[in-house]
Amino acid sequence: MKQIVVLSGKGGTGKTTLAAALAQLASKEGRVALVDADVDAANLELIVSPVKLEQHQFTSGRVAEIDEVRCRLCGRCEGRCRFGALVRLVDERRVLYRIEPTDCEGCSACFHACVHGAIRMKDRLAGEWFKSQSRFGQLFHARLYPAQENSGKLVTLIRQAARQAAAEAEGEYIIIDGPPGVGCPVMAASTGVDVAVMVTEPTVSGIHDLQRVLDVAGHFSVPAVVVINKHDLNPVRTEEIKRLCASRDIEVAGLIPYDEAVPRAMTRGLTVLDDGNERLSSAVAEVWTACRRRLEG
Amino acid sequence: MIITVASGKGGTGKTTVATALALAAAARARPVYLLDCDVEEPNAHLFVNPAIESERAVGILTPVVDAEKCDGCRHCAEVCSFNAIAAYGRTVLVFNELCHGCGNCSNLCPTGAIREELRPTGSVERGWAGGVKAADGWAGGTGAIHFIRGTLNVGEAMAVPVIREVKKEARDAPRGALVIIDAPPGTSCPTVECLKGADYALLVTEPTPFGLHDLKLAVEVARDQLGRRVGVIINRDGLGDGRTEDYCRGEGIPVLMKIPHDRRIAVAYSDGIPLTEALDGYTEKFRALLERLATEVGR
Amino acid sequence: MIIAVSALDGGLEAPFHRSFGRSPVFVVIDTETMNHRSLANPGAAAGGGAGIRAAQTILDEKVEALISGDVGPNAYAVLQAAHLPVYIFSGGTVRQAVEAFRSGRLSRADQATGPARGGIGGGMGTGVGRGRGRRGRS
Numbered sequence: 001m002k003q004i005v006v007l008s009g010k011g012g013t014g015k016t017t018l019a020a021a022l023a024q025l026a027s028k029e030g031r032v033a034l035v036d037a038d039v040d041a042a043n044l045e046l047i048v049s050p051v052k053l054e055q056h057q058f059t060s061g062r063v064a065e066i067d068e069v070r071c072r073l074c075g076r077c078e079g080r081c082r083f084g085a086l087v088r089l090v091d092e093r094r095v096l097y098r099i100e101p102t103d104c105e106g107c108s109a110c111f112h113a114c115v116h117g118a119i120r121m122k123d124r125l126a127g128e129w130f131k132s133q134s135r136f137g138q139l140f141h142a143r144l145y146p147a148q149e150n151s152g153k154l155v156t157l158i159r160q161a162a163r164q165a166a167a168e169a170e171g172e173y174i175i176i177d178g179p180p181g182v183g184c185p186v187m188a189a190s191t192g193v194d195v196a197v198m199v200t201e202p203t204v205s206g207i208h209d210l211q212r213v214l215d216v217a218g219h220f221s222v223p224a225v226v227v228i229n230k231h232d233l234n235p236v237r238t239e240e241i242k243r244l245c246a247s248r249d250i251e252v253a254g255l256i257p258y259d260e261a262v263p264r265a266m267t268r269g270l271t272v273l274d275d276g277n278e279r280l281s282s283a284v285a286e287v288w289t290a291c292r293r294r295l296e297g
Numbered sequence: 298m299i300i301t302v303a304s305g306k307g308g309t310g311k312t313t314v315a316t317a318l319a320l321a322a323a324a325r326a327r328p329v330y331l332l333d334c335d336v337e338e339p340n341a342h343l344f345v346n347p348a349i350e351s352e353r354a355v356g357i358l359t360p361v362v363d364a365e366k367c368d369g370c371r372h373c374a375e376v377c378s379f380n381a382i383a384a385y386g387r388t389v390l391v392f393n394e395l396c397h398g399c400g401n402c403s404n405l406c407p408t409g410a411i412r413e414e415l416r417p418t419g420s421v422e423r424g425w426a427g428g429v430k431a432a433d434g435w436a437g438g439t440g441a442i443h444f445i446r447g448t449l450n451v452g453e454a455m456a457v458p459v460i461r462e463v464k465k466e467a468r469d470a471p472r473g474a475l476v477i478i479d480a481p482p483g484t485s486c487p488t489v490e491c492l493k494g495a496d497y498a499l500l501v502t503e504p505t506p507f508g509l510h511d512l513k514l515a516v517e518v519a520r521d522q523l524g525r526r527v528g529v530i531i532n533r534d535g536l537g538d539g540r541t542e543d544y545c546r547g548e549g550i551p552v553l554m555k556i557p558h559d560r561r562i563a564v565a566y567s568d569g570i571p572l573t574e575a576l577d578g579y580t581e582k583f584r585a586l587l588e589r590l591a592t593e594v595g596r
Numbered sequence: 597m598i599i600a601v602s603a604l605d606g607g608l609e610a611p612f613h614r615s616f617g618r619s620p621v622f623v624v625i626d627t628e629t630m631n632h633r634s635l636a637n638p639g640a641a642a643g644g645g646a647g648i649r650a651a652q653t654i655l656d657e658k659v660e661a662l663i664s665g666d667v668g669p670n671a672y673a674v675l676q677a678a679h680l681p682v683y684i685f686s687g688g689t690v691r692q693a694v695e696a697f698r699s700g701r702l703s704r705a706d707q708a709t710g711p712a713r714g715g716i717g718g719g720m721g722t723g724v725g726r727g728r729g730r731r732g733r734s
Contacts, residue, residue, distance in 0.1 A: 009338055010307065010308060010338055010340075011306065011307010011308040011309075011482040012306065012307045012308010012309060012482075013308060016507065040482075040483035040484055040485050041305045041306055041307075041482070041483055041484065041510070041511040041514060043306070043506075043507045043510060043511070046506050046507060046510060059641075060643045061378075061643040062378065080400070080404065082398065082399055082400055083399075102489055102493075102522065102523070105397055105399065106378055106643075107378050107379070107397055107399030107401060108376065108378045108399075108401065109399050109400060109401050109404070112376060112401060112404075112405055121378075144484075144485060146484045146485075146489075146514060146517050146518040146522055147484065147485065147486065147489045147518055147522055147523075148485055148486065149485065149486050150483070150485035150486065151454070151643065151644060152454075153643060153644065179483075180307040180308075180338070180482055180483075181337040181338060181481065181482075182337045182338065182449075182451055183337050183449070183453075183454060183456060184454045201567070202567055203566055203567035203568075203569075204340075204343040204567065204568065204569040205312065205338075205340040205343060205566075205569075206567075208338070208340060208343060209338040209340070212337075212338060212451055215451045216451055216452070219451070219452055230563075233560075233563055233564060233567055234564060234567040234568065237567055237568070258560075258563075260536075263505050263536045263537055266505055266506060266507060266537075267505055267506055267537045267538055269506065374652055379643070379644055379645055380639075380642055380644060380645025380646070380648040380649040380652075381645060381648070383648050383651060383652045383655075383674040383677070384652070385655050385674070385677050385678040386678070388677050388678075390673060390674055390677055392645060392648055392670055395644050395645045395648070
């Protein structure tokens with residue numbers, strides 16, 4: 001079983017678009033499981049037509065809560081909280097302490113500080129995850145509730161579920177649509193994969209961010225290849241990326257042209273291969289060929 | 298007035314809008330602060346070319362155990378909510394990357410064996426973009442932007458502490474200053490930290506299904522959970538369809554600007570040219586936008 | 597000898613659980629009498645640092661050896677600090693793991709056997725501080 005993650009550093013370079021197309025090509029050669037690891041803003045479902053099979057709650061960390069009956073308003077909790085989560089509400093009749101869930105990190109400092117037993121720690125329901133059937137294989141995706149800590153735990157969870165399902169069904173490929181950035185969720189999406197496909201664009205932002213995400217891949221010893229999306233938008237910067245990759249001994253696995261067909265396909269809920277665009281289809285096929293070479297060699 | 302530029306989806310044009318706003322506003326008398334809070338991938342500097350004057354390391358207060366004073370009670374391991382401490386006998390192991398800096402272990406150690414040290418996880422830089430720094434310390438002249446950028450070190454987990462430090466730097470902004478926050482994509486903690494305390498949340502989207510899907514999440518956080526005023530900027534207008542505008546209309550969310558899908562803009566962006574310089578008319582458009590927001594917010 | 601085995605369930609007939617940090621249960625067995633008891637692993641429900649929590653739990657039980665499968669770098673660092681030997685098993689039941697251990701068929705781990713998992717800083721360095729709270733390696 002081989003795992004491929006699609007990353008970028010910068011948002012909006014075309015990870016989901018490419019991940020869906022790679023999954024489509026892979027599904028013609030073997031069983032595929034898909035993972036949408038961008039749990040903050042999961043978009044893969046918009047083009048692979050999933051039907052939900054299972055739904056699970058995701059709890060992560062804890063959140064503090066004040067029992068107003070027991071609270072004696074001593075303020076020890078406020079004195080200890082480093083995250084500004086203790087709110088002191090004053091109106092003409094009384095003073096009240098409340099914990100703001102979006103600020104609370106669940107550290108329990110207030111719980112330990114309270115001598116009146118007025119604070120309890122509750123498990124935090126932070127999101128949900130799903131196992132769905134998509135047209136290319138089973139899709140493991142999630143919804144992290146807004147304003148939650150995106151620690152990567154949810155990403156790890158859906159990757160484990162995908163690995164388990166793939167093992168049981170003797171699947172060949174797991175294609176992971178990665179999140180933007182370089183933080184925890186990116187690391188959780190990358191550990192143990194066989195190849196990371198970095199989608200970049202020939203822009204100053206894209207190049208800046210590519211270097212940081214390549215650093216992350218390097219730290220994790222994950223082999224990376226680079227795909228330059230919208231390469232014809234700025235040929236000079238495209239050459240800059242090629243030189244950058246050469247200096248880091250990284251293969252440029254494909255060049256995808258800037259084409260209106262891409263957003264058009266997305267708007268219709270299709271992959272770029274469904275659309276039948278020759279230029280795009282052959283560009284993506286080249287990327288898949290390069291991936292396969294990596295996976296075999 | 299504090300304006301946070303956010304979005305659900307990445308790559309919609311937050312930095313494009315944030316830098317254009319800052320540049321359009323900078324040519325007036327009001328002090329302008331541009332805070333790049335996308336600390337995992339800060340990009341604003343590529344468009345406003347700041348001169349950085351100072352840099353400081355920021356981080357998380359992590360425990361340091363004095364083995365002499367430790368009596369092996371293991372209370373530190375018990376009270377850590379993040380499993381960042383393990384103890385065996387009088388050996389205490391601290392796992393820095395899990396530490397949130399809450400202070401429990403240090404505060405609750407019965408023998409006072411734990412002190413805290415700042416572990417650097419990133420940096421905050423401060424400088425100027427465009428114009429001249431006046432003698433009284435802030436930009437009275439035209440074109441000057443107070444530029445503050447936060448960067449999270451590669452390999453570090455927690456963006457929020459770095460973002461907090463960036464925002465702290467702007468606390469010296471005088472009343473009447475314009476503070477523009479360039480937020481990271483998404484709707485989790487780092488974005489929330491950027492939206493807290495903002496007078497207005499400017500949500501940048503593209504009129505595609507991905508853009509709309511993620512815009513709805515952003516609205517849920519900014520407007521419903523955090524109670525911010527929200528307005529939308531549709532970037533790459535003409536690229537997708539009308540569902541995004543229909544959604545905004547249905548929700549009563551103002552579409553404050555539509556930036557057309559234009560290859561010239563894309564090419565200029567690719568070379569680090571801000572929107573206000575790429576095409577005519579945008580400086581005026583963004584100034585008008587700021588005036589509208591100032592009226593609505595009452596600042 | 598008192599040993600612990602990571603398991604899916606309680607009791608000697610329970611299936612062995614390969615992943616240490618998030619193993620649902622630990623079965624603690626006296627290898628001479630085969631008396632045993634089972635306890636829930638708090639690491640299984642942990643947000644981050646599951647392996648660390650699991651390892652701390654094992655140390656608190658005062659066992660003399662651990663039988664498991666994938667033990668990540670953080671968990672391994674904790675167990676190593678206590679010089680607790682870790683033996684690697686796969687497949688089968690808790691009873692079979694104990695038997696394999698008693699007959700000397702299990703090999704001892706000399707380093708972490710599982711990948712750094714989880715989102716928080718996995719694999720970027722463990723804080724083997726010896727009381728100094730610093731990173732031992734990065």
